[in-house]
Amino acid sequence: MTFDKLPGRWLASLSGLISVLVAFSAQAEYELNMTQGVTPISQEIYNLHMIVFWICVVIGIGVFGAMGWSILYHRKSKGAQAANFHESTTIEIVWTVVPLLILIAIAIPATATLLNLENTDNADIEIQVTGIQWKWKYTYLDEGVTFVSSLAQESRDVMNSDPTGHENYLLDVDKPIVLPINKKIRFLFNSDDVIHAWWVPELAVKQDALPGFINDSWAIIEEPGVYRGQCAELCGKDHGFMPIVVHAVGEDEYAQWIAEKKAEAAEVAAMAAQEFSMQDLIAQGETVYQANCAACHGPTGAGIPGAFPAMTGSAIVTGPIDAHIDIVLNGKAGTAMAAYKGQLSDVDLAAVITFERNSLGNSVGDLVQPSAIKNAR
Amino acid sequence: MSTEITHGDVHEEHHDHGPDKGLMRWVTTTNHKDIGTLYLWLAFIMLLVGGAMAMVIRLELFQPGLQWVEPQFFNQMTTLHGLIMVFGAIMPAFVGLANWLVPIMIGAPDMALPRMNNWSFWILPFAFTMLASTLFMEGGGPAFGWTFYAPLSTTFAPDSTDFFIFAVHLMGISSVMGAINVIATILNMRAPGMTLMKMPLFVWTWLITAYLLIAVMPVLAGVVTMMLTDRHFGTSFFDAAGGGDPVLFQHVFWFFGHPEVYIMILPAFGIISAIVPTFARKPLFGYSSMVYASASIALLSFMVWAHHMYTVGMPVAGELYFMYATILISVPTGVKVFNWVATMWRGSMTFETPMLWALGFIIMFTIGGFSGLMLGVAPVDTQYHDTYFVVAHFHYVLVTGALFSIIAAFYYWVPKWTGHMYDERLGKIHFWWSTISVNLLFFPQHFVGLAGMPRRIPDYSLQFAEFNAISSIGGFAFGLAQVFFLYIVIKTIRGGVKATDKVWEGATGLEFEQLPSPPPYHSFTVAPQVK
Incomplete structure (x- = not known):
């Protein structure tokens, strides 16, 4: 190959690249x-x-x-x-x-x-964003509304086969965060476990969520719409699977959504006073387990040897129920086991604990009611 | 009289003996050429191992969906790929080049501390065996990225992390010993007349690199030790619940990590500064400004570490300072590029394989420099940080930068080392194959990064599919090109056209002007005179 041909080659490959672009x-x-x-x-x-x-x-x-x-x-x-x-x-x-x-x-x-x-002064609305392996918890500090948002089930279903044709694959969540347009919104970031980073490109907000410290950032959204983002700091196994979806809406629609959320919360609180059958708890518990526990402990409770303990045959799950409730509520210090008392309602906690004790290959035979969770908090 | 003759014989024998025979030659050698060869082979093996991990990464990212590996294993691959390429491929390759070249460039008979030289090499195979063995342990290997941020690498890490910590300690010990050796050699063993400002730039850049290594490897050792005590001995350096701070980890890590970036690029500057004048047949433009620019880059590299942490929540004054200091680095870096271009200007250029790699280096390293300038602008980094834009940036600097310079150095000096010319046709195929595929591999990553794809994810949303497919194809082709390189290396060692002593028409320097190709096992046993 002589050098005379080289500019031609450069141009050929360059033009190829440009045509692709x-x-x-x-x-x-x-x-x-x-x-x-x-x-x-x-x-x-x-x-x-x-x-x-x-x-x-x-x-x-x-x-x-x-x-x-x-x-x-x-x-x-x-x-x-x-x-x-x-x-x-x-x-x-x-x-x-x-x-x-x-x-x-x-x-x-x-x-x-x-x-x-960096100027977060004079905000109209303050929202706390908490990173949790591998979901986001949003707390509207002025309204008392709080919920956890995680990857939509549809994405999980097609992940291991072929996601082609599924719009918003990996960019959809079960519960989006709703924000009013034309208001200065201040976000306060923290984390329950490792470092996460909350990033929505259209809002130009990317801020690390640190365990034990609070960061802040702000946005004024000028156009209504749906804006999607992802966690931007490696936070463990499912780092790629904790998206963010923002619904930016007009003021009226926002007020309506807040009212709905409050009504929902009241309903959940009322349910906590009821007694449930073992069957109902197990059915509900399975959903809660797959959304919150399966990432580490495995969909069938097998865990990941050396990293995350199995649920099947576990000494805690098959042992005294108080110890089981305690570890789910408060987590285990110095390990990846998170405290779920801030993430799940009494009903969901009762359901998932009952599910773990009577499914996933375990059959302890006892159950726990939401009222017991409330007392244990 | 007879005593004198005996004395003379002993003297002769001492200086002319060749290497030992068999395997023990390599185990017990204290010869700088042998140790240089060992380092270079280790680096090549590690390049192929780390490259194989990159192939796993590109395979999984070829299409949306999880087809080949589990997310946890994917994270182990990205982590070990980074660690192996940085500590196993690039750094040992430069140490190997320093071992081979520094003594023959300054007219010294060997490195100043030959036994320590042997030890600093032989630590490494054990360090990397220990690191790689974590993949086979219960719970898997380290999965927290090569930057191993706490608390993901402390409270939330697998048990194998302790092996990772000790492997990093061993690599650090090896690097510091290598650096001490380079400094001791350069400062004490230059031939008469070889003043500091006459040294080839490769020697200069390595002298500066060696000081960087001695300054920052202990910081790395410190941060992994803090991790170890956090994990097992009840301290809370990085745990807010115990009064610590996870961000402290990042400050300490990047105080090591940013100079580390320059450790991997300064010797490359030295290599390019040797090759460009040879094939432009013109002396290097601005030798002294090259030396001062290298020193300024090294000095600045200590003052910019937190530009890796713009989103961590620093006070705004801190962000402003780190932004100004960071973009300032582009001034001395620009001086270097301008000097190389001015060296080519009105030269009489030819384009043998080493020159092609050097030109590829200058163009693509500059592209990496441009994206570096963009990343340095703190408010815009809000959008770039932790995306594929960053991945594209540092691969342009480290693959088409550092690695290309190492390959250029191989083609440039291998005729001197072995006495054989490499096959020019194969060398050029290797260059064009690598250059086209590496741009297919990394250039589209700028686009997906800007469009919002975070780094270190095993799967992505559909809008990134096309560019990731192109990137993967480029990746496989680039990987294959380096297997082809292995063939070229072996072919050249085994035989080839006999190289002249000067090797290149325009070559300068003691190694080309005063030593045969290949040089004797012990060269410059009598110091040459440098005019």
Whole structure:
């Protein structure tokens, strides 16, 4: 292979790449680039991103252009004679100072955007977002509404076969978070276990959720719509499976949703006073188990040897019921076992404990009622 | 009189003996060339092992859905791929090159501390065996990413993490010993007349790298020890419930981790600064500014660590400082690229395989530098952080940067080492095959990252499917190209056209001008004079 053919090859592969890119961009332009988003900050960030990008393109054209010129014209096969210069104080000062000036030009708008991004004052609504392996808990601090949001069952069902054709695969949840438009919403982030990061690209909010500390961030959503995001910090086995779905709605619809959520909570509280049959508890418990426990302890209770203990034949599950209730409510310090008293209702807790004791290969034969959970809290 | 003759004979024998025969040559060797070869082979084996893990990753990501591996195993693959490539492939390859080249570049008979040299190599196979063995332990290997953030790597980690911790300790000990050796050799064993400002840039960049290693490897050892005591001895460095802070882990880790990035790229700068002048037939432009730029990059590398942590919730003043300091690094880095281009300008260039790899390095490392500048801008990093944009960035810097420079160095110096020319045609095929496939592999990752695909996920939503498929195909092709490279390496060692002593028309430096190809087992037993 002689070098004469090389520019042709470069061009051929480059044009191949470009045609692939054009083909994709025809399908969905936005997939090639960062979203402009729906908040003032996301727009600012997008603009900054494009400024820096174009600066890089211009510098790239200069550097690669000079390089390409040398490669084409200053080569031995064309009879080029090597010059012998090897320093020039002037030019070296120029190409130190000019980049410095360009950096200052980038730093000025970047500083303004960063200061804006970090200004969480004067929020209209405050929402606590808690990362839990592998779901998100949302608490509307002013309204007392709280719920846990996890990956939609439909995604779980097709994960091991073929997800093609399932719109929003891995980007759908059972309970989306509903937010009003045109209000300054302040998010407070923390975690129950490891570090997670709550990221919704259209809101340009990405903030780590830390165990034991609180971070904050904010957004004003300017357009109603459904915005999807994902956890952005490796948080263990199912890190790829804890999406976020935001429904941005008008003020009336938001108020209505809050009212519904409150009514739902009252209903759940009322149910806690009832007595349930073993059958009902086991049926309900299975759903709760698959959504909350199966990720570690396995869908059939086999666990993952060496990492997560099995439920089947477990000393705690088949032992005294008080110890079983205690570990589910309060977790086990120094291990991955989380405290579920903040995540699940009395009914769900009673159901899942009853399910574990009488299914998954266990048959202890006793059951626990929601009232007992309430007393144990 | 007879005493004198005997004396002379002993003297001769001492200097001319060849290597021992058989396997024990390699176990007991204190020869810098043998140890360099051992390091390079270890690095190649680790490249193939770490590469095989990358193939598992790309296979699982070829299509949406979970087809091949479980998420927990996927996480073990990403973790070990990163650790093996950083500590097993790139770093040992550079140490191997330093062993082979530093003594013959400065006119020294060997490294300053040859027995320690043997030890610092032989620790490594055990360290990596221990690390790889975790995959077969109950609960699996480390699955928390090569950055092993607490508390995922402490409270929530598998039992095998303790083996990981001790493997990291061993690698650290080996690196520090290697670095001490490089510094002792360069500062004490230069031939008469080889002043600091006459040293080849590879020697300079390695001297600076060695100081970085000595400064930060103990920090890494510190952070894994804190993990160990958190896991087993009741401390709470990284646990808020006991008064600690998980973010402390990240500060300590990245205080090691950011200089580590430059440990993996500074020697590459030295290699490129040797190859470009040779094939442009023109002296390196701005030698002294290259030296000062390398030193500035090294110094700045200690002051920018928290740009890996923009989303962790730092005070805004901290974020501003780290942003300014970070983007400042592009000034000395730019100087280097400009100098290489100016070296080519009005040269008389030819494009043998090492030059192709060096040119590929300059272009693609610069692309990685551009995305690095973008990532350094803190508010925009809100969108880039922990996405495939970051994955694309650091693979451009470490694969088409560090790895390409190592391959360039192989083609450039292998005729000197073995006395055989490599097959030029195969070398060029290797370059074009690698360059096209590596861009198919990593360039689309910029797009999926910008479009919102987080890193370290075993499965993704459907909008990312096309680019991931392209990326995987590029990945398989790039992986195969390095198996082809193995064939080229073996073929070159076994035979080939006899290399001249100078090897390249435009080559300069003691190793090309004053030593035969291949050099004798003990070279420069009498120090050369450097004018």
